[in-house]
Amino acid sequence: MEKKRVKYKTDFGMKNTSALTGTIMVFLLFSILSDDFLTVYNISNVLKNCAVLLIASMGTTMAILLGSNDISVGSVMSLGGIITAMLIKGGADPALAAAAGLAAGLGAGLINGILIVYFQANFWVATFAMYSIAQGIALILSDGNGIAGFPGGFRFLGTGKVFGVYFIILLAAALLALMYVLLNKTRFGGYIYAIGESERIAGITGIPTGKVKLLVFTLSGLCAGTAGILLAAKTNVAMPSGGAGYEFDAIAAVIIGGTSLDGGKGSVLGTAVGVFLITVIRNGLTVMGLSSVFHYLVIGLIIMAVIVVDVLQIQLRENRKESDARECK
Amino acid sequence: MSCRYSFERTEKRVMLVNVNKKTVISAYLPQLLLLAAVILFLGREAEGFLTLSNLRNVLVMQVPFLFLLSMGMTISVVVKGLDLSIGANMALSSCVAGLVIKSQGMAAGIAAGILAGCLLGAVNGLLIAKVKLPAFIATYGMDWIGKGLCYVLMMGTTAYGFPKALRELSSGETAGISNLLLAAGIIYGIYSFILYHTVPGRNIYAIGLNLEGARFSGVMADRTMICAYIMNGFLAAVTGLLYIGQLDAVDPTIAEGWNIKLIAAVLIGGASMSGGKADLNHTLLGVLILSFLTNGINLLGISSLWQQLVIGLVIICSIFMDKFSRLILEYREKQNWIKREGSL
Numbered sequence: 001m002e003k004k005r006v007k008y009k010t011d012f013g014m015k016n017t018s019a020l021t022g023t024i025m026v027f028l029l030f031s032i033l034s035d036d037f038l039t040v041y042n043i044s045n046v047l048k049n050c051a052v053l054l055i056a057s058m059g060t061t062m063a064i065l066l067g068s069n070d071i072s073v074g075s076v077m078s079l080g081g082i083i084t085a086m087l088i089k090g091g092a093d094p095a096l097a098a099a100a101g102l103a104a105g106l107g108a109g110l111i112n113g114i115l116i117v118y119f120q121a122n123f124w125v126a127t128f129a130m131y132s133i134a135q136g137i138a139l140i141l142s143d144g145n146g147i148a149g150f151p152g153g154f155r156f157l158g159t160g161k162v163f164g165v166y167f168i169i170l171l172a173a174a175l176l177a178l179m180y181v182l183l184n185k186t187r188f189g190g191y192i193y194a195i196g197e198s199e200r201i202a203g204i205t206g207i208p209t210g211k212v213k214l215l216v217f218t219l220s221g222l223c224a225g226t227a228g229i230l231l232a233a234k235t236n237v238a239m240p241s242g243g244a245g246y247e248f249d250a251i252a253a254v255i256i257g258g259t260s261l262d263g264g265k266g267s268v269l270g271t272a273v274g275v276f277l278i279t280v281i282r283n284g285l286t287v288m289g290l291s292s293v294f295h296y297l298v299i300g301l302i303i304m305a306v307i308v309v310d311v312l313q314i315q316l317r318e319n320r321k322e323s324d325a326r327e328c329k
Numbered sequence: 330m331s332c333r334y335s336f337e338r339t340e341k342r343v344m345l346v347n348v349n350k351k352t353v354i355s356a357y358l359p360q361l362l363l364l365a366a367v368i369l370f371l372g373r374e375a376e377g378f379l380t381l382s383n384l385r386n387v388l389v390m391q392v393p394f395l396f397l398l399s400m401g402m403t404i405s406v407v408v409k410g411l412d413l414s415i416g417a418n419m420a421l422s423s424c425v426a427g428l429v430i431k432s433q434g435m436a437a438g439i440a441a442g443i444l445a446g447c448l449l450g451a452v453n454g455l456l457i458a459k460v461k462l463p464a465f466i467a468t469y470g471m472d473w474i475g476k477g478l479c480y481v482l483m484m485g486t487t488a489y490g491f492p493k494a495l496r497e498l499s500s501g502e503t504a505g506i507s508n509l510l511l512a513a514g515i516i517y518g519i520y521s522f523i524l525y526h527t528v529p530g531r532n533i534y535a536i537g538l539n540l541e542g543a544r545f546s547g548v549m550a551d552r553t554m555i556c557a558y559i560m561n562g563f564l565a566a567v568t569g570l571l572y573i574g575q576l577d578a579v580d581p582t583i584a585e586g587w588n589i590k591l592i593a594a595v596l597i598g599g600a601s602m603s604g605g606k607a608d609l610n611h612t613l614l615g616v617l618i619l620s621f622l623t624n625g626i627n628l629l630g631i632s633s634l635w636q637q638l639v640i641g642l643v644i645i646c647s648i649f650m651d652k653f654s655r656l657i658l659e660y661r662e663k664q665n666w667i668k669r670e671g672s673l
Contacts, residue, residue, distance in 0.1 A: 119648050119652045120651075120655070121648040121652075122603070124465055124602060125596060125602055125647075125648060126648065128592060128644065129642075130641070131589075131641070132640050133638055133641030133645070135637050135641075136635065136637030136638025136639070139638075140635060140638060144634055248470075251466065251469075255466070261463055261466065293480045293481055293484060294480075294481060295477070296477030296480055297477025297478055297480065297481050300470060300474040300476075300477045303470065303473075304473075307462070307466065308460055308462070311460060311461065312460060315461065
């Protein structure tokens with residue numbers, strides 16, 4: 001692990017710069033193709049969208065580093081947003097309401113963790129069950145309707161400015177820094193990488209694998225809850241399926257950011273690049289005025305293409321390494 | 330007592346000459362008990378549940394669709410994956426079939442629909458076997474792409490008014506049995522035969538249980554994986570065709586929300602995600618449980634918003650069942666050990 005830490009110090013954990021180059025190219029492409037893309041208004045819009053997705057995908061990053069995955073993110077976002085919105089509409093203090101939304105996310109994550117750690121459930125199954133349950137609860141609570149119109153204090157979270165920069169962007173940046181420190185400078189982060197590398201060996205060396213996993217899934221739920229609340233504050237409306245699709249974007253962002261799906265390799269900074277790429281693509285397509293009929297297909301194709309190229313590249317590199325090693329022998 | 334046991338038991342049954350009937354039944358026991366409990370509860374609580382027309386409605390109109398798609402999901406669980414593109418595949422093949430039927434006629438439409446379904450399945454298989462993407466990522470991506478293709482193909486319109494022959498196909502009867510039930514039964518028979526009595530079928534189980542091991546013992550693993558997903562896509566296409574025959578219309582949202590139901594049905598049937606441990610009979614029981622449950626929700630007058638929650642709880646229930654059966658297995662092994670060795 002010591003060795004790994006030294007390595008991450010040098011390149012910030014971003015092993016492949018292809019994501020970064022791709023992002024810059026897409027960014028330039030949209031800037032050339034559309035006049036409305038490279039404006040202050042639109043770029044701050046992109047960054048605001050980034051902030052929500054980034055916070056949601058931090059939890060996914062941790063889960064994937066662990067060698068698992070979390071697909072309940074989108075639904076838990078919806079649930080967090082709906083609970084907060086309902087409490088605010090019911091007259092509760094916005095801070096208290098937000099705390100309740102966070103608690104809902106935390107609880108959902110905790111249940112995921114308990115199912116996975118203590119009932120040895122497959123992580124796809126457990127988080128898929130939570131996906132359905134959180135979505136169901138959000139639908140039942142809101143009776144299937146969106147809740148719109150929040151007081152200014154709550155809206156500040158999404159649209160307020162501090163020193164001329166949107167608060168939500170600052171918050172996401174701060175959380176990103178926090179997550180970077182957590183993953184790279186603390187023992188807990190080291191445990192996550194170790195478990196991702198090999199859970200059995202991590203267990204043998206005395207790492208409390210169960211507790212670490214439980215904490216990771218709980219934190220993932222917490223991240224999703226936060227993102228859901230911010231989404232509601234940003235758009236001024238909480239929809240019972242507002243977070244739908246965010247789990248796909250989050251997983252895609254993590255993979256584009258160069259984190260291996262096998263776990264143990266990757267960095268949260270890579271995820272930030274992936275988040276930016278996805279948000280830019282989504283925003284660029286809208287700004288260019290592409291008919292919404294094409295959105296699903298184009299975004300799906302682009303994301304899948306990026307993932308496939310990335311995975312193939314990693315495999316190619318590993319094959320080359322293997323053959324090099326063989327030649328050395 | 331999930332299928333893991335049943336599968337091991339069926340393996341034993343092949344090896345041992347003495348077939349112990351008790352073990353065969355006990356492999357299905359939790360699902361049968363659950364089914365009985367659901368039926369008893371709904372029979373008591375929900376008015377009109379145990380009437381002939383309602384049961385007929387569930388068995389003829391709902392179970393065949395769910396079961397056909399769940400068979401595909403079962404195959405993907407057998408090869409250690411989870412196919413999230415089944416819904417999109419069904420929608421895509423229905424849209425393709427619908428459009429071609431309207432313009433080129435029935436036979437061409439059916440062929441095109443089935444081709445589209447198999448093609449999407451083949452792409453899934455290629456992504457999983459050759460690119461080595463995790464099944465979940467590959468199929469989730471294909472879910473988006475399939476849905477996207479539907480929207481682009483239909484351009485926001487709905488195709489409706491299909492020829493009578495297509496409607497007859499799904500709403501008619503042959504020899505007093507509904508065509509839907511017949512189709513599901515025939516495909517169930519064919520797929521059972523392929524999976525349990527032919528070499529390619531056993532290969533599908535082999536690569537699910539141990540991919541590398543199967544490869545080393547001469548199974549063409551990549552090809553088998555792709556075949557498994559093509560079998561899966563074929564089912565989605567057939568279901569789509571029957572479904573649009575019944576609806577007499579098709580639009581891109583036709584299969585929204587199906588995936589989660591399929592996963593719930595397969596898991597409550599006791600399938601295990603560790604590969605090679607799922608079978609069609611268990612899935613059938615899972616489908617029956619889920620269909621009765623959703624029907625019961627409607628009859629009890631509970632808002633349909635509750636459906637998602639109930640399905641999620643059903644999946645969690647299956648996790649508990651899995652854990653419970655594992656505990657029982659451990660206990661039995663301990664007892665056997667004590668019996669053999671005298672003490673621990």
